Amino acid sequence: MSRLLLSPTQLQKLLRSNTKTVVLDSTWFMPNSPRVAKAEFKAKRIPGAQFLDLDEVASSHPLGLKHMLPSPKTFANACGAFGMERSSTAVFYDAHGVFSSPRALWMFKQAFGHENAAILDGGLPRWEAEGFPVDTNPEVAAPVPATYSTPTLDALATRSYEQMVDNAAKHSPARELVMDARSRGRFLGTDPEPRPGLSSGHMPHSVSLPFNVFLRNHVASNGSPYTTFLPEDQLRSALEEAIGSERLSQAVLQGQQPVITSCGSGMTAAILWLGLQLLGVKNTSLYDESWTGYALRPSSIIEKSG
Template sequence: MIPRLALRSSLRMGSRAFGTHKTPLVLSPQEVNNLAHSKAPVAFLDATWFMPNSPRKAREEFQSKRIPGAQFLDLDEVASSHELGLKHMMPSPETFANACGELGISPSSHVVLYDNHGVFSSPRALFMFRSFGHDKSSIVNGGLPRWIDEGLPVETQAPTKHQPAEYPPPSIFSQNIRSYEDVLANSAFNPKDNINVELVLDARSSGRYTGQDPEPRPGLSSGHIPNSKSLPFNLFLQKNVTKEGGEYTTVLPPAEIRRVLEETIGAEELEDVINGQRSVVASCGSGMTAGVIWLGLQLLGAKKAALYDESWTGYAMRETSPIVKSA
């Protein structure tokens, strides 16, 4: 029996191929610096986000240090409200358009996103822009730490608010987003049995996936969605050390991302994902680091990659959710 969800997804996703963008998904700091000195309209956005239990404050760090001309994108504010109180859910077209307009972004702007980790929350922001059809968008590979480490200029005075711009509400590519109902229906089927079943990749740590380690959110069960596979997001990243001894992450080259995926799901299955025979859904704790998995898939040209917006927090909060606790 073919799951109706997966078959519907297979049909509806055929019109959108994320692997064919002309604007690079990832830029080095020097490439970004060159872009900043070109005549093209560029909008820099600091999309830093920290876990709720972190002592670091993203907006405060932005106020003290940023790429020159950058504005702050608060992913928890540019979001839709949720019945379970979940944060940074995908915004409505109107919310997205209003935020872009207030940040001085027009539909013709090349939006360059970065974060203070290196690569952590910027891919989620990139997913948002690309899902609203703003294909002129990229992330800084290595974020602000690499930018500084390479000796590029930093702005430390109070940020200047940009002149508002016109940004009409865009259409959202809903085929890139999965709901709880989508994921729950899909979880009843094993991807090995039918190519129409979507492959769910869980970006959380392996301990949280197996249920051996607790979730960082108090009272939330660990474990995983039935028939999902564990793929910790940091497997797509490389740790780097600055001249000052600090650390930051960068995205692995596509060849290394391919190797990781082949080890996780198998070479044949990966080819099905890349050529669009198999749909894949990235999930994580709250929908943030799933963006790293989504980005890696885009760098390989995967044609049908989506993101489970609520991710594990929304899934595990519901009593109707089957939870598996094993390897």
């Protein structure tokens, strides 16, 4: 399967085909949200879906950061528990429309090389809005476990703190371009970070590209808001506007300028990653720790423009 985005109709056709398809609800809410993803999944989900807890299928971190990329063995064990094989098609969705599902897709597709993977564009709200059924039975059937061979982590998929510091010290054009998915105010240092006591601002030489500029807002007939990705031409325009240089924009689009995406904690950086994939940009990495890991370290250089 070559598509990275599926509509509800396309997912329904896939589920009715003979293809081994595993649907995973990868909803994640910000720590200050009153909503509980796993509880909402048990209350309502796409029929046959299972729940992927991005904070549980993760590695421990010395700074206590959540949902960090798991080890290959932890990843393989989770896939096997979902009844997934390397040849299975994995489809991810979330309750926002597009928010945390791209993080799951990045983990599967780029980091661990699971080729047959996509997200449901618009997530559960769009699925419901277009009249497809949901399962409200609180009892979730356990899948038949499968054997999932332990993959090799793609070293180019992610970047470490040390690599980010080294990259910031390089001179252009050897430097990878860091795209920051946080809000403009947090990037400039004029708005606070959600984590108390954490400085806002940005890494040297990074550019601001808030994740929501890649998305389109919708409201379902029942009043539920949700998001989908913009069409390709609008994605391209948003990227070019954020970069602000036609020469550099073309270098990114043509794969000549490597890109690292970052955000607050490594979640919405994957929205930028997926947007770039939709534009055909393959020379991309994701800073897993993102701003929280960077700004927590006293030695980090933090720039503010406000």
